Amino acid sequence: MTVPLIRTSLPGPKAKAIIERDGAVVSPSYTRGYPLVIERGSGATVEDVDGNVFLDCAAGIAVNSTGHSHPDVVRAITGQAQRFLHMSGTDFYYDVQVRIAEALASIAPMRGGVKSFFGNSGTEAIEACLKLARYATGRPNFIAFLGGFHGRTMGALSLTASKAIQRRGFGALLAGVFHAPYADCYRCPLSLKPESCAAECLDVLEHQILVQLVSPDDVAAIVVEPIQGEGGYLVAPGQFLRRLRDLTTKHGILLVVDEVQSGMGRSGRMFAIEHAAVEPDVVAIAKGIASGLPLGVAVARSDLMKWPPGAHASTFGGNPVACAAALATIKLLKNQLVANAATVGGRLMDGLKALAAKHPLIGDVRGRGLMIGVELVRDRQTKERATSERDAVVKAAFSKGLLVLGAGKNAIRFSPPLVLSAGQADTAIRLFDEALTDVEIRS
Numbered sequence: 487m488t489v490p491l492i493r494t495s496l497p498g499p500k501a502k503a504i505i506e507r508d509g510a511v512v513s514p515s516y517t518r519g520y521p522l523v524i525e526r527g528s529g530a531t532v533e534d535v536d537g538n539v540f541l542d543c544a545a546g547i548a549v550n551s552t553g554h555s556h557p558d559v560v561r562a563i564t565g566q567a568q569r570f571l572h573m574s575g576t577d578f579y580y581d582v583q584v585r586i587a588e589a590l591a592s593i594a595p596m597r598g599g600v601k602s603f604f605g606n607s608g609t610e611a612i613e614a615c616l617k618l619a620r621y622a623t624g625r626p627n628f629i630a631f632l633g634g635f636h637g638r639t640m641g642a643l644s645l646t647a648s649k650a651i652q653r654r655g656f657g658a659l660l661a662g663v664f665h666a667p668y669a670d671c672y673r674c675p676l677s678l679k680p681e682s683c684a685a686e687c688l689d690v691l692e693h694q695i696l697v698q699l700v701s702p703d704d705v706a707a708i709v710v711e712p713i714q715g716e717g718g719y720l721v722a723p724g725q726f727l728r729r730l731r732d733l734t735t736k737h738g739i740l741l742v743v744d745e746v747q748s749g750m751g752r753s754g755r756m757f758a759i760e761h762a763a764v765e766p767d768v769v770a771i772a773k774g775i776a777s778g779l780p781l782g783v784a785v786a787r788s789d790l791m792k793w794p795p796g797a798h799a800s801t802f803g804g805n806p807v808a809c810a811a812a813l814a815t816i817k818l819l820k821n822q823l824v825a826n827a828a829t830v831g832g833r834l835m836d837g838l839k840a841l842a843a844k845h846p847l848i849g850d851v852r853g854r855g856l857m858i859g860v861e862l863v864r865d866r867q868t869k870e871r872a873t874s875e876r877d878a879v880v881k882a883a884f885s886k887g888l889l890v891l892g893a894g895k896n897a898i899r900f901s902p903p904l905v906l907s908a909g910q911a912d913t914a915i916r917l918f919d920e921a922l923t924d925v926e927i928r929s
């Protein structure tokens with residue numbers, strides 16, 4: 487299929503009609519940046535209801551890890567659906583839930599035994615991490631990071647510190663959550679360079695928050711994204727994560743890594759924390775794990791997961807169809823797609839970096855594997871955030887047939903399906919180049 491192929495004005499007539507109906511009956515709280523109404527998808531391409539074909543570098547917010555409707559995943563789903571759809575893994579047993587827990591134990595980024603708790607989303611995975619951390623340590627408090635996003639249910643939302651609109655009107659949130667500065671190396675408040683810094687941004691956490699606000703022996707867990715997703719695709723240097731590991735070990739605090747967006751091969755390793763050679767105590771997984779079916783998992787060291795029957799459960803968590811999709815997904819990731827994310831991600835990164843030479847709007851290109859952020863600025867010296875220009879580039883890319891999403895205040899994220907080919911990466915670079923040119927000419 488030729489990609490991209492734009493046949494109508496956007497949105498086309500059929501898309502327009504659906505969007506109008508949506509406005510009448512669907513919650514207005516969703517953040518739709520542009521009017522895409524999907525009809526079908528295959529690999530890294532998406533066709534809309536009017537027959538327009540797009541190259542997908544958004545993957546349903548970093549979810550369609552194996553591409554749209556990968557035949558192996560569809561086969562696993564239909565095979566399981568024909569046998570049974572639901573039995574509730576919290577009250578009964580079924581083999582596919584055991585098999586996915588075994589598969590997760592084989593890829594978890596920590597040595598020793600682990601156990602899995604199953605929910606249906608990222609936010610539920612985080613809720614499970616929070617409850618488990620309190621239960622296992624007997625401590626009430628949590629540390630999270632400014633710019634972090636961990637979900638929207640009340641517990642997870644209390645950790646989220648990404649955009650004020652996500653919290654506005656919903657207080658009071660969970661007590662005992664403290665936020666520390668994250669490693670934003672493009673905007674380092676200490677003007678340090680990642681190569682030569684010892685994660686001094688963590689001094690605020692270690693020497694102020696844990697001294698002036700909360701005693702370390704009252705903290706259950708530190709929850710961190712190894713690469714901040716919604717925060718703007720910020721890559722925490724290994725130093726930062728290793729220092730966090732040392733700090734948590736010293737004080738008996740659990741290190742919970744939120745790999746909901748960065749996990750399942752997207753960074754070019756199965757989990758982004760592996761780049762730092764750090765072993766967490768608990769890891770939260772969702773998004774890419776089941777190629778689009780809802781599944782969220784908290785994977786914890788076995789010695790931590792000692793809560794008794796009834797302490798925590800979910801009717802739909804570990805749905806057998808989602809588990810079957812996850813098993814097929816992990817097989818594809820292990821066999822080829824994690825490696826593809828690393829190699830094609832490198833090509834995409836190089837191509838996007840090269841665009842900086844001709845586009846003054848590009849302030850920074852960063853990321854790992856197929857998790858790449860491009861931060862737009864009005865001036866490279868002052869780093870003034872090009873927020874409206876960012877929104878305009880996302881829309882211009884859409885009009886040219888490239889699906890990307892914003893992240894943070896002024897970054898654009900590339901989070902394509904991990905099946906993206908080298909040729910498709912080149913197409914993405916070309917379309918992005920054109921979108922930047924359009925916006926630069928206009929502004």
Ligand SMILES: Cc1ncc(COP(=O)(O)O)c(C=O)c1O
Binds near residue numbers: 608610745
């Ligand atoms: C790092 C991270 N954690 C948690 C979540 C919440 O996941 P969900 O939307 O599935 O609840 C997200 C969603 O974007 C995320 O990026």
